[in-house]
Structures are given as C-alpha cells and as structure tokens.
Amino acid sequence: MPVSGFPAGIERGFAAARQIADAVLLEGYVLYPYRASAAKNRLRWQFGVLVPPEYTAQGGEHSHQRTECVMEARGEDRLAVELRFLRVQRRTVEQATATGGFEPVERLELTDRVLVDWDEGVEERIELLVPVQELTGQGVQRAFRLPGVGETELLREHGTPVGRLVRRRAQVDGLVRLTVEELPGPYRAQRLTVVVENVSAWMPPRRASREEALPRSLVSAHLLLGLEHGRFVSATDPPEWARPAVERCRSRHTWPVLAGPEGERGVVLSSPIILEDHPAVAPESLGTLYDATEIDEILALRTAALTEEEKREARGTDERAAAVIDLAESMPPEVLERLHGAVRGLREITGGAAEAEQPWWDPGGDPTVDPERDRVLVDGRSVGAGSRVLLRPGRRRTDAQDLFLAGRTGVVEAVLHDVDGSVHLAVTVEDDPGADLWRAQGRFRYFQPDEVTPLDDVTPLDEVTALDDVTPLDGADRAELP
Structure with a gap:
C-alpha cells in the first residue's frame, strides 16, 4: 500500500x-x-x-x-x-x-x-x-x-x-x-x-x-x-x-x-x-x-x-x-x-429541577398543554375532546386509508401539539365496531383542523349525497356544506 x-x-x-x-x-x-x-x-x-x-x-x-x-x-x-x-x-x-x-x-x-x-x-x-x-x-x-x-x-x-x-x-x-x-x-x-x-x-x-x-x-x-x-x-x-x-x-x-x-x-x-x-x-x-x-x-x-x-x-x-x-x-x-438510540438537537427545557426530570416528549412535561382539555377553533367553533366532526381528509398529506373515511363522522378524543407547533386531532370513527378497542389501546386516526368540520348543526355529508360522488377537499378548497 x-x-x-x-x-x-x-x-x-x-x-x-x-x-x-x-x-x-x-x-x-x-x-x-x-x-x-x-x-x-x-x-x-x-x-x-x-x-x-x-x-x-x-x-x-x-x-x-x-x-x-x-x-x-x-x-x-x-x-x-x-x-x-x-x-x-x-x-x-x-x-x-x-x-x-x-x-x-x-x-x-x-x-x-x-x-x-x-x-x-x-x-x-x-x-x-x-x-x-x-x-x-x-x-x-x-x-x-x-x-x-x-x-x-x-x-x-x-x-x-x-x-x-x-x-x-x-x-x-x-x-x-x-x-x-x-x-x-x-x-x-x-x-x-x-x-x-x-x-x-x-x-x-x-x-x-x-x-x-x-x-x-x-x-x-x-x-x-x-x-x-x-x-x-x-x-x-x-x-x-x-x-x-x-x-x-x-x-x-x-x-x-x-x-x-x-x-x-x-x-x-x-x-x-x-x-x-x-x-x-x-x-x-x-x-x-x-x-x-x-x-x-x-x-x-x-x-x-x-x-x-x-x-x-x-x-x-x-x-x-x-x-x-x-x-x-x-x-x-x-x-x-448507549446503543439504545440517541436524540439529537433537543430543545432547551426551562423550569425547576423537578420539571427537568421529565422527558421533553412526555405530555406531562409541558404544563401548558393538556390533550384531553385543550380546544382549537375550527371554522369559528371550539373543538376538543368529545366534539363530533365530519371528516374531510385533504389530498396534500393523506393516504388512501384516510380517503376512505371522507364523509364519515367521528368523535375527537384529544387535541395534540407536536414539537414543530402543529395541531392534530385524535379521532375515533363513529359506527366503527372496533372503536372501543381502539380507544382502550390509545390508537386513533389523526387529522389536522382544516380536515374536519364541526357537527354541532351540520348534516353529515353521506346523508346529503352518495359517497361515490364525493371529492375529498384540501382545507384551502373546502366548500360550504348544504
């Protein structure tokens, strides 16, 4: 050599x-x-x-x-x-x-x-x-x-x-x-x-x-x-x-x-x-x-x-x-x-010694958020755990499994905030025979606020027109429901 x-x-x-x-x-x-x-x-x-x-x-x-x-x-x-x-x-x-x-x-x-x-x-x-x-x-x-x-x-x-x-x-x-x-x-x-x-x-x-x-x-x-x-x-x-x-x-x-x-x-x-x-x-x-x-x-x-x-x-x-x-x-x-894995680029955690002991990814580590109590405005209406919503998944960030749920109704289980500042709604689908099992396991469908419509006084989409005639819309293209 x-x-x-x-x-x-x-x-x-x-x-x-x-x-x-x-x-x-x-x-x-x-x-x-x-x-x-x-x-x-x-x-x-x-x-x-x-x-x-x-x-x-x-x-x-x-x-x-x-x-x-x-x-x-x-x-x-x-x-x-x-x-x-x-x-x-x-x-x-x-x-x-x-x-x-x-x-x-x-x-x-x-x-x-x-x-x-x-x-x-x-x-x-x-x-x-x-x-x-x-x-x-x-x-x-x-x-x-x-x-x-x-x-x-x-x-x-x-x-x-x-x-x-x-x-x-x-x-x-x-x-x-x-x-x-x-x-x-x-x-x-x-x-x-x-x-x-x-x-x-x-x-x-x-x-x-x-x-x-x-x-x-x-x-x-x-x-x-x-x-x-x-x-x-x-x-x-x-x-x-x-x-x-x-x-x-x-x-x-x-x-x-x-x-x-x-x-x-x-x-x-x-x-x-x-x-x-x-x-x-x-x-x-x-x-x-x-x-x-x-x-x-x-x-x-x-x-x-x-x-x-x-x-x-x-x-x-x-x-x-x-x-x-x-x-x-x-x-x-x-x-x-040390080989279990490593998290790089952690954000700084402020607070006392007792707070610092909690991992940054633990929901209890941030007292300013509470997934079960937090609410978010959607179309001018407050949505949180227990709210019924109409699912309208957009094409920008969804997959085929979510598109199958277009027009279905669901119940919001939690309002979640990720580390990038985005908001996500954890939802169970109504009339799903496995909903209770999903809920017990903490497994949900996730949608962003512009992918749902509050159902306080809105008729579900599948009662207005056949699902085959529905085109899922992005949040920016959302049309007013009848």
Whole structure:
C-alpha cells in the first residue's frame, strides 16, 4: 500500500473523511453470524465491483465508474486523488500429513478457531497528486498494475505444524483518467471528470462464474478527491449559480458527496452507495460490524449470544470477523446501553429541577398543554375532546386509508401539539365496531383542523349525497356544506 505523499492540508481532510470511507469500503464485507458457512456470506461484494471488461457481457456488472462534479480550483491548485478498493485474496486451507507434506481439506479445527476456505479482502490505494492546469484538454491518465502474488502461513499448535493457509491474489490492471472543463459564466468554476476502469486482460471461459471474476476485479471501489486550496460544490444542494452546471454532471455507478466535517468543502467522497453530504458514523458505534444497514445493538447482542462453536468458526472465517466477536464479548453493560438510540438537537427545557426530570416528549412535561382539555377553533367553533366532526381528509398529506373515511363522522378524543407547533386531532370513527378497542389501546386516526368540520348543526355529508360522488377537499378548497 503506498505511503501518502499528499500535502498536509489535503491529508488532514482525507483523514477526517476516511472513517466513513472505510465504512463504504467494508459495507457488507462479512455478514452476521460472521461464519463462512452462513448462506448469506456465500454471495458477497455487492457494492462498487469493477470487473474485467471481457466479463461484463456475461456477468452484467460494470468495468468502470465515472464521477463528475463541479469545483472551484484556485490559481496553482493541485488535485489529490485517492482510489481505494479491496482486492480479493483467495485463501485455501491445507492440513499437515504424516509424511511432512500438506493436503487441501474442507475444514481444519484448531483449539481457538475453525478454518475453512474463504475470500479475504486486501485494501489497496492508488494515489495521484496532479496540478489542475494539467487536467484541461486531453487531461491526464495513469495506469496501474497490481501483480499476482502468493504466500503461505504455517499453522502450529504446541510447536507442531498442523496445517497451513495458502493465499493467492491475481493480477489486476487499472486506469484512472482525469479531465477538467472550464465552465462559462462569471464564477470561476470547473467540471471535474474522473473515470476509473478495470482494464485487466482476462479472457473468461464460456459461462465463467462471478467467483472466477472477483479475484481480477476492483471491489468496493470509491474515490477521495481533495483540492489543495479550492473547494467543491455540493451535488445535492448546490448554490443557485452552480445549479445548471451541477445538473449537467453525469456520474455513473457512483455518487459524489461532500465529506469531512459539516461546513467544509475541500474533500469529496465518490461512493458506490448513495450518501448525503458530510456523512458521519454515529458516535455511539464502538466499532465496525460490517453488516449492511447494521443495527449495532441488535448485532452486538446476537453476536454475544453465539455458541462457543459458532464463535470458533467465526474467528476462523476472517480476522475482521474475529474482531467483531471480541468486541461483542468485551462490551460492558454501560456501553451497550448507549446503543439504545440517541436524540439529537433537543430543545432547551426551562423550569425547576423537578420539571427537568421529565422527558421533553412526555405530555406531562409541558404544563401548558393538556390533550384531553385543550380546544382549537375550527371554522369559528371550539373543538376538543368529545366534539363530533365530519371528516374531510385533504389530498396534500393523506393516504388512501384516510380517503376512505371522507364523509364519515367521528368523535375527537384529544387535541395534540407536536414539537414543530402543529395541531392534530385524535379521532375515533363513529359506527366503527372496533372503536372501543381502539380507544382502550390509545390508537386513533389523526387529522389536522382544516380536515374536519364541526357537527354541532351540520348534516353529515353521506346523508346529503352518495359517497361515490364525493371529492375529498384540501382545507384551502373546502366548500360550504348544504
């Protein structure tokens, strides 16, 4: 792996972005229960796989990815490019024989682990630092070759050889092409295009399997892009002056987002997984669990509950899987409690110590509201718990289930205020045979005040005209009832 030769400023930006980049690199690397024998671990490497070009017709996957984004380079600016990917390393297991040799086996049991054949992922980086001025016109292209290698690891127990692991990596050839186009207009901006290609000259046999292509592929390929002095423009929320240029960008098989701390624009992460700008790993997470869309608490609890035999097999599957087992076993209760969840952006609670002990979301925590006693004006009439209303759900914020209730009558059970200041009416539907059960469980239908009409002296709509002839109206379009 190359040692970074980037300027200090760029390297600081990349270092801040690498935590989330590492999560992209290893997304779904090994799935719970972290054993090679698990069915879901037999189809791996789902994101950012760039296969040899001759295999694309057979496998339906791509041999390249293209990133286009808008940037504001300055003067003698330089662009740093870090291409990161996994290289599949095929590991086979051999057992020692009585004659001093080794023979392949499906399973080798050691004291602390059970070893089976497995594909490991070796992280690779290709680094470029290029003056932006050199990228105009024909641009710059850099080829790279990772030669095939093989190595063995001797396994001993009590000083006696019991087997060995044989690891092999196939040759992989790639190409990075960079071009910059000056954009018209009063703002000095450029469109950057970075194309990453797998150019390995592997001729797959007829009906070659994906497993045969993977060792010659770039897996979980993604880019970190950094400017020494300039800034990048967000692809999801650009300023108005840059919006037309951003909309003309065409990325393929990847998605560029601003990376690093909120507010900084010096680094872009171009990921095969769609992310938001400035993505971050939750601070409550103690380590990488590698499972796609992982839920740390559930995975930690399930991992800790594996049998000792299952843990031995997981430890023998991969070093990263072994680290997950160790993490789950060493997690103290107070740390596990942090994984229950977190509420961010809490509003300040004022009042005495006794009031502050109540959670902000508890209705009793705010003495200024009382769902069972509060009332709200609707069409100039006071509506609260016990009021009968005609239901007229609007189309702006409703679903089909609410539309079915258009023209029905209901009873208001409570007036609720949410944290954004909106008012909602909790309603049970009249003539619903399950109304008492819903009420006992505290489960209601919810409507906003402009979606109901008080029924003090109004004839229900279904007594005036057939329901099939009724068109639900928004509050702004409400017509006077006959």
